Amino acid sequence: MPSLDENHTGARIKEQRRIARLTQRELAVIIPYSYSLLNQVECGARAATPDFVAAVAAALRIDVTVLTGQPYVTELQQDRLSALVRPIRESLDLYDLGAVPGLEPRPAAQLVVHAADLCQAVRATHLRKAAEKLPGLIAEITSAAWRTPTTELWQALASTYRTAHDIAVKLGYFDLSSVALDRMAWAADRASDASLAAVRQYMRALVYFREGEYTIGQRLIRAGHGLLQGDAPTRVTTAVTGQLHLGATIIAARARDQHAVDAHLEQADDCAARVGDASDVHWMSFSPTNVKLHRMSAAVEMREYDDAIGQARALQLPAGLATSRRAHFLIDRARSEMETGRTAAALATLVEARRAAPEQTRYHPGARETISGLVHMARSTPETLGHMAAWIGL
Known part of the structure; x- marks a missing residue:
């Protein structure tokens, strides 16, 4: 049976608690969760649920990602996704420099369609496809909007920034997602689009929810x-x-x-x-x-x-x-099945989530915690669970 390594969420909670010079009982009072649960999470006997991780992060005044280990760099490198993040970061940084010299963007109508296509690609959980095309599209729409400002182009630019946020969140780059939301507000303001601005507030709210x-x-x-x-x-x-x-x-x-x-x-x-x-x-x-x-x-x-x-x-x-919603549903269901002792059902549900949306499932902290929990609970490890554990890097 595979065993938890020393880099699981519980171990990171233990490390950060010690840095804060708190005992388990002291932290349990602050969170507040039971001392018994905290002890089990730290030693890997229980999965760290999202609400538990958020409570610990808030108590220790650190980012949730410090405890979850995001972004999962090794897996991102294996999937050749980490190399796609830097171009996205650069495209978000150069928003205020005007049109890109020498770049002739496609007609506005085509750019609007392509911006919508990338949103749809993310909903279909085709993260690599969207990440590859996103920086170039941002450059094109930015140039077009600076040269010929129209509501449609500013809306399309806001849409691409929203896509950058979605990709960053799914891959665990929350610092980048915050930058993308700032850019989305900038473009939505130029489009005078209240609904886009409201969508941005919704996404900001979810950032704080995670924390x-x-x-x-x-x-x-x-x-x-x-x-x-x-x-x-x-x-x-x-x-x-x-x-x-x-x-x-x-x-x-x-x-x-x-x-x-x-x-x-x-x-x-x-x-x-x-x-x-x-x-x-x-x-x-x-x-x-x-x-x-x-x-x-x-x-x-x-x-x-x-x-x-x-x-x-x-x-x-x-x-x-949308596949992204279907996968989220399956991950929620698997967590509930594990928490009620239905371990075989939880594993089957996670396998279904992997088939539907492999990239989203592999980088979803809830899915990873559930797999870790199943590994600990198993008296003997089914071959499928072993494969799933290896797949997430356990």
């Missing part, structure tokens, strides 16, 4: 709603409003606020009933199905794992659901 800063996340959600007020509702603004409520649902669930969870889900349900499937609106996957998926995710965040599994079994995912 365990739930109050800030809620403030950003409210700021997003504020940007959409004043004008008559449209299909786009209603879909974005609904997605903001879904983001608030997960933040409230992590904060253990059941009343807020129910209130935001009710608002999201109302928006979904009015617009139906609006997954094409800023590629957010907003739809009645997505509301159901967030309802299940809220149960997971509140550690109501049996309820989450019951919801998962009742869900019928449409064929057209």
